[in-house]
Amino acid sequence: MAPVVKIEEIHKIYDSGEIPVHAVRGVSLEIHRGEFVALMGASGSGKSTLMNLLGCLDRPTRGRYLLDDTDVSQLDRNELADIRNQKIGFVFQGFNLLARTTALENTELPMMYGQRHHSSREMRQRALHSLEIVGLSDRADHFPNQLSGGQQQRVAIARALANEPEILLADEPTGNLDSKTSVEVMGVFQKLNGQGITIVMVTHELDIARYCKRNLILRDGRLVRDELVQDCLQADEEMRKLREAEAAAKLTSA
Amino acid sequence: MRVINTIKVALRALxxxxxxxxxxxxxxxxxxxAVIAMVSIGNGAKAQVEAQVASLGENVITVFPGSFTAGGMRGGWGSMSTLTVDDSEAxxxxxxNVLGVSPEMRDRAQVLANGLNWNTQIMGESPDYSTIRSWPIASGAMFxxxxxxxxxxxxxxxKTVADQLFPDGEELGQTIRIRNIPFKIVGILAAKGFNLFGQDQDDTVVIPYTSHMKRIARRPNINSILVQAASAKTIEKVQQDITDLLMQRRKGREQDFTVRNQVELAQAATATSETMTVLLSAIAGVSLVVGGIGIMNIMLVSVTERTREIGIRLAVGAHGRDVLLQFLIEAVILSSLGGIIGIALGVGFSELVSLKTGWPILVSPTSVVVAVAFSAVVGVFFGFYPARKAAQLDPIEALRYE
Incomplete structure (x- = not known):
């Protein structure tokens, strides 16, 4: 089976400033269906740039990018927008939900800009289904400011899933969350991955990366390590441990 | 579908x-x-003036005597009595194409009757006067x-003279004394009201011009000649014919008269109100432009404020066009809504002015259509720049915007 993502010798050079910045220097990579990849690296390693390229938010300066067998490296602005709409789901560090807009309406957002026509009833049903997957169908009418950080990130995941994308891209999805909520969100990702959804996430936290199946490490715009994770952490397991630890803390303090 | 959704999004944002x-x-x-109120009030004022001009009579041409010149000093029109009854007869x-001619004599005199007296304008005219000035006789008959x-x-x-001298009515057949000469009242003119210059037109006594010349003024020359042309089309021709005829009668002497028609008078009178309308509309138009700039200002703030939102929309697959349309629709809704409320306000204000001043207010459908169209255009025009700015944002930059 063809890989979902196939990039060949991809380069990205920014020359907006005085000196051109070579952010990505020849990365080649294949990601297959059902993978759960963590993209790691120090700041300035080019991981965000690579993520933007993978997410079709930006075009590579050189190299080829095949997404689901389509060459997307030379598409124009609007064609890229359609690819993002149909094939990619985004989850951001800062959640990026529309304020004063309900969870349900936030989830409907990608369907509004789709090529396919959806009736408002259909949009609502599909959005509700997405919210159900992340366990928030009872919060459909809540506004983002009425939800906790973890819940907001789950709404963002539901939005990413709305158009049934080929690949889910998450940029530091746990960056704004405490450790317990991070585990909760990783649990959602693991569950989705278990259902066969391909996920690529950027993180700089080693323990978060251990929830993924494959770790990529970037340094100075080059891929320096690509390894499978030997002992994957299971979010359910970790959650249980955390709860036990909390209970123990309460017992001792009582 | 996308457009309907975009409209919904725009409405929600507003x-x-x-x-x-x-x-x-x-x-x-x-x-x-302001535009609608000004145009309506202006039109109303113009209609008012036109009605007053029409009260002067239809297609009326007036011949005034010429200027008096002595030792290089020129006296201006009417400074010399150069018109005669013969001119009028000619x-x-x-x-x-002349319906009626009336040589005119004018003098002020004290009028006595019924133990009362009143100073008024004594007009010497021909019987055509009533038809030339479209001034019917209310009771009795013209001489x-x-x-x-x-x-x-x-x-x-x-009417005014009748009211002043005969408070109890019963004027017809009574005698009034003008400069101590008794005149019998044969008719009462219908009330006409004030003229363009605020004079009470009903404050007058009309007698045969011959009687005026021989018994009241005791002058051989007449003050002016009123001529009624058959139609508006012939008025200029008649004017020219009269000039030619009178020149011919002067046998090569300098022109000592002037011929004016009512259209010229009307033009002079309506010119002022037209100028005012244009001026006020221009000021109102400026305020419309200022309003448009206000919209542009707010839309620019809105785009900056919602940069992140735009980034999110672009990231999930919105085209630049979708974002452009969203902000453009917001601007157009703002301005069109403003336009509709503005019409209501403008019409309301015009009615209020009409109520207070008694002017007829003519809300022209054209001004309403133009105002609405203009406000929508203002929305598109001033909304376009901010909307295009939003549409051209880079999604990565927009998402990173704090």
Whole structure:
């Protein structure tokens, strides 16, 4: 089976400033269906740039990018927008939900800009289904400011899933969350991955990366390590441990 | 589908900032309201003036005597009495397309009757006067050509004079004394009201011009000649014919008269109100532009404020066009809504002015259509720049915007 993502010798050079910045220097990579990849690296390693390229938010300066067998490296602005709409789901560090807009309406957002026509009833049903997957169908009418950080990130995941994308891209999805909520969100990702959804996430936290199946490490715009994770952490397991630890803390303090 | 969704999104965004939306639309509301009110009031004033001009009579041409020149000093029109009854008779005889001619004599005099007295304008006219000035006789009848020939002591009096001298009514057949000469009242003129210059037209006594010349003024020359042309089309031709005829009668002497028509008078009178309308509309139009700039200002703030939102929309697959349309629709809704409220306000204000001043207010459908179209255009025009700015944002930059 063809890989979902196939990039060949991809380069990205920014020359907006005085000196051109070579952010990505020849990365080649294949990601297959059902993978759960963590993209790691120090700041300035080019991981965000690579993520933007993978997410079709930006075009590579050189190299080829095949997404689901389509060459997307030379598409124009609007064609890229359609690819993002149909094939990619985004989850951001800062959640990026529309304020004063309900969870349900936030989830409907990608369907509004789709090529396919959806009736408002259909949009609502599909959005509700997405919210159900992340366990928030009872919060459909809540506004983002009425939800906790973890819940907001789950709404963002539901939005990413709305158009049934080929690949889910998450940029530091746990960056704004405490450790317990991070585990909760990783649990959602693991569950989705278990259902066969391909996920690529950027993180700089080693323990978060251990929830993924494959770790990529970037340094100075080059891929320096690509390894499978030997002992994957299971979010359910970790959650249980955390709860036990909390209970123990309460017992001792009582 | 995408457009309908976009409209929904735009409406929701406006509703979220109700106060700001109202204040922004206020610029357009005031602009459109002002334009409509000004045009309506201007049109009303013009109609009022036109009605007053029409009260002078239809297709009336007036011949004034010429200027008096002595030792290089020129006296201006009317400074010399150069018109005679013969001139008037010549016009009546020799000019075609003329419905009526009346040589005019004017003098102020004290009028006595019924133990009361009143100073008023004494007009010497021909029986055509009533038709030339479209001034019907309310009771009794106009004096006749026979009265003119016989220098009869008969008078037709205006409403004001009748009221002043005969508070109890019963004027017809009574006698008034003008400069101590008794005149019998044969008719009462219908009330006509004030003229363009605020003079009470009903404050007058009309007698045969022959009687005026021989018994009251005791002058051989007449003050002016009133001529009624058959139609508006012939008025200029008649004017020219009269000039030619009178010149011919002067046998090569300098022109000592001037011929004016009512259209010229009307033009002079309506010119002022037209100038005012144009001026006020221009000021109102400026306020419309200022309102548009207000919309542009708010839309620019809105785009900056919602940079992140735009980034999110672009990231999930919105085209630049979708974002452009969203902000453009917001701007157009703001300005059109302002336009509609502005119309209501403008019409309301015009009605209020009409109520207070008694002017007829003519809300022209054209001004309403133009105002609405203009406000929508203002929305598109001033909304386009901010909307395009939003549409051209880079999604990565927009998402990173704090």
């Amino acid at each position: 509703r979220r900032n109700t106060m700001r939306s109202i204040l922004t639309a206020l610029g357009i509301i005031i602009g459109v309201g 016009i009546r005889r020799e000019t075609v 006749t050509d026979q009265d003119v020939r016989s220098v009869a002591k008969v008078a037709v009096i205006g």
